[in-house]
Amino acid sequence: xxxxxxxxxxxxxxxxxxxxxxxxxxxxxxxxxxxxxxxxxxxxxxxxxxxxxxxxxxxxxxxxxxxxxxxxxxxxxxxxxxxxxxxxxxxxxxxxxxxxxxxxxxxxxxxxxxxxxxxxxxxxxxxxxxxxxxxxxxxxxxxxxxxxxxxxxxxxxxxxxxxxxxxxxxxxxxx
Amino acid sequence: xxxxxxxxxxxxxxxxxxxxxxxxxxxxxxxxxxxxxxxxxxxxxxxxxxxxxxxxxxxxxxxxxxxxxxxxxxxxxxxxxxxxxxxxxxxxxxxxxxxxxxxxxxxxxxxxxxxxxxxxxxxxxxxxxxxxxxxxxxxxxxxxxxxxxxxxxxxxxxxxxxxxxxxxxxxxxxx
DNA sequence: TATTTTTACTTGACAACTAAAGTAAATACG
DNA sequence: CGTATTTACTTTAGTTGTCAAGTAAAAATA
Numbered sequence: 001x002x003x004x005x006x007x008x009x010x011x012x013x014x015x016x017x018x019x020x021x022x023x024x025x026x027x028x029x030x031x032x033x034x035x036x037x038x039x040x041x042x043x044x045x046x047x048x049x050x051x052x053x054x055x056x057x058x059x060x061x062x063x064x065x066x067x068x069x070x071x072x073x074x075x076x077x078x079x080x081x082x083x084x085x086x087x088x089x090x091x092x093x094x095x096x097x098x099x100x101x102x103x104x105x106x107x108x109x110x111x112x113x114x115x116x117x118x119x120x121x122x123x124x125x126x127x128x129x130x131x132x133x134x135x136x137x138x139x140x141x142x143x144x145x146x147x148x149x150x151x152x153x154x155x156x157x158x159x160x161x162x163x164x165x166x167x168x169x170x171x172x173x174x175x
Numbered sequence: 176x177x178x179x180x181x182x183x184x185x186x187x188x189x190x191x192x193x194x195x196x197x198x199x200x201x202x203x204x205x206x207x208x209x210x211x212x213x214x215x216x217x218x219x220x221x222x223x224x225x226x227x228x229x230x231x232x233x234x235x236x237x238x239x240x241x242x243x244x245x246x247x248x249x250x251x252x253x254x255x256x257x258x259x260x261x262x263x264x265x266x267x268x269x270x271x272x273x274x275x276x277x278x279x280x281x282x283x284x285x286x287x288x289x290x291x292x293x294x295x296x297x298x299x300x301x302x303x304x305x306x307x308x309x310x311x312x313x314x315x316x317x318x319x320x321x322x323x324x325x326x327x328x329x330x331x332x333x334x335x336x337x338x339x340x341x342x343x344x345x346x347x348x349x350x
Numbered sequence: 351t352a353t354t355t356t357t358a359c360t361t362g363a364c365a366a367c368t369a370a371a372g373t374a375a376a377t378a379c380g
Numbered sequence: 381c382g383t384a385t386t387t388a389c390t391t392t393a394g395t396t397g398t399c400a401a402g403t404a405a406a407a408a409t410a
Binding site for chain 1: 201202203204205206207209210211212213214215216217218219220259310313314315316317318319320322324325326327328329331332333334335336337338339340341342343
Binding site: 232233234260261263264267268271286287288289 | 365366367368369370374375376
C-alpha cells in the first residue's frame with residue numbers, strides 16, 4: 001500500500017506557526033507561537049497513534065483518563081473543568097462513550113441536579129490497555145530534552161500558568 | 176446584564192488536565208500535561224478576546240496572520256503546513272474568508288494545479304487593526320515569566336520540537 | 351418562607367478540524 | 381515518449397468544540 005496523499009500535520013515539517021514571529025516581535029509572541037507549535041505537533045502525533053493503534057480519538061482518551069483517575073465518578077461539570085472544554089461538549093462525549101459502553105451516568109446522591117459519570121468495567125479495561133503505551137509515546141517524544149531540561153520546562157510552565165490563571169479570573173470579575 | 180451561566184474554560188480554574196499526572200508518572204507525562212494545560216488556557220483567553228473585541232475566530236486570525244507575513248500570497252498547501260492543519264480545513268477556511276472579502280484566490284502562474292491565496296486590501300486592514308492588540312495580550316499573558324525565563328522556555332521548546340519533528344518524520348518513512 | 355441567584359446539565363446551531371477518497375496537473379522514470 | 385507517482389486541491393462524512401439559550405434543582409437572601 002502506498003502512502004497517503006494527505007499527510008497528517010504531524011508528518012509535515014513544521015515551518016510552522018512560528019513563521020508569524022519576526023525579529024521585531026516581543027519575546028512573548030515568539031515564545032507563544034513556538035509553544036503552540038510544539039503542542040500541536042505533539043498532540044497530532046499522539047492523536048494519530050491513538051487512532052492507529054487503538055481506534056480511539058484523543059478527546060475520548062482524555063475523557064477516560066480523567067475517569068480512571070477518579071474511580072468514584074465525576075460530575076460532568078468537574079470533567080468540563082478538568083478537560084478545559086465547555087459543558088455542551090462534555091454532554092456529547094458522555095453520550096457517545098455511554099453508547100459505546102465505556103462510561104455510565106449514575107444519579108448523584110448528593111445533588112439531584114447532576115449525574116456522576118463513571119467508567120464501566122469495559123471502559124476501565126480499555127483505558128488501562130492504552131495508558132501504558134500512551135505514556136511511553138510521551139516519554140519518547142520528550143526524550144530530546146534531558147531530565148533536568150524537562151524539570152526546567154515544568155517549572156517555567158508552572159509560573160506561566162499562575163499568571164495566566166490570575167488574569168483570566170480578573171477578566172471574569174471585571175466583565 | 177448578568178454573567179453567563181456557562182463560563183468559558185478560560186474563566187475556570189484549571190484544576191486541569193494535569194490531574195491526570197500522579198507522582199508515579201514519568202516526568203515527561205507530567206510535563207506534557209502541564210504544557211497542554213497552559214497552551215489551552217492561553218489559547219482560550221486569546222480566542223475569547225478576539226471574539227469579544229473583533230468578532231473573529233482564532234482560526235481565521237491565524238490564517239490572516241500567515242498571509243500578512245507573506246504578501247506575495249501562499250499556496251494552500253503552504254498554509255496547511257504552517258497552520259498545521261489538514262488541507263480540507265484550509266479549503267474551508269479559504270472559502271469562508273473569501274466570501275467575507277478578506278482573502279482572494281489567484282491562479283498560480285508557476286503551477287496550474289494550485290492557487291495562491293492573498294490578503295485583499297480589506298483583509299490587510301482588518302488584520303493590522305487586530306494584530307497589535309493581540310500581541311499586547313500575549314505579552315501580558317506571559318508577563319508572569321521574566322524575560323530570561325521566556326528565553327529559557329523558548330530554548331527548551333526549540334530542543335523539544337527538534338526531537339518531535341525527527342520522530343514524526345521517521346514514523347512517516349516507516350509507514 | 352418566598353424570591354432571587356447560582357449551579358448542573360442539555361439542546362441547537364454552527365465553526366473547526368480530521369480522515370479518506372476523488373480529480374487533475376506536474377514530475378519522475380523506464 | 382508514456383506510464384506511474386506525486387503534488388495540489390476539493391469533497392464528504394463524521395467528531396470535536398464553542399456559544400447562547402433553556403430547564404430544573406440547590407443555595408442564598410430578603
